[in-house]
Amino acid sequence: MGWIDIADGVLRVLSGLLTPVIGVIAVYIAYQQHKTNKDKLRLELYGKRLKVYQALSEFIGRTVRQGDVDDESLYKFLRETAEANFLFGAEMGTYLHEIYLKAIDLQYLEKAIKNPTSPVGEKREAIYDKRQIVFDWFKNQFNVAQEKFGKQLRFE
Secondary structure, eight states: OOHHHHHHHHHHHHHHHHHHHHHHHHHHHHHHHHHHHHHHHHHHHHHHHHHHHHHHHHHHHHHHHHSSOOHHHHHHHHHHTTTHHHHHOHHHHHHHHHHHHHHHHHHHHHHHHHOTTSOOTHHHHHHHHHHHHHHHHHHHHHHHHHHHHHHHHOOO
16 A cells, blocks of 8 residues: 555545535535624614614604694604514504603693683693693603613614
8 A cells, every 4th residue: 555545545535525514614604694694684673773762862852842842843753753663562662652642742731821712720720730740751751761772772
């Protein structure tokens, strides 16, 4: 048995190992592509979720600054948060709907206060008190929103 026979044997072993090695490399490449695609999807989802959070923050900020809700801001808020159920789930959709309902309440109470024919005395005081409760609720939503969205916006 000479060197040629040994080299021939080594070549046969190596050629037999070549197919499994190529298979392992292909599996590794496929895994890396899957991981990359998964990270890309998470990044896209993060971007869409962040836009919803920013729309909410802007809406709360504008409401607190103005002390009232104008129709344009309300419609913009609804438009920019419409995908929330799909991006976050039903719980976040319910929360954003609660924001919307409180905004409608604030809008109604502000109109009642500004209406020249609105009630006077205790009834008017009751309207002011309700308006203050809703307004204070809005001021607290900065922290509530940050807590609720923070869980979903962590990019780990």
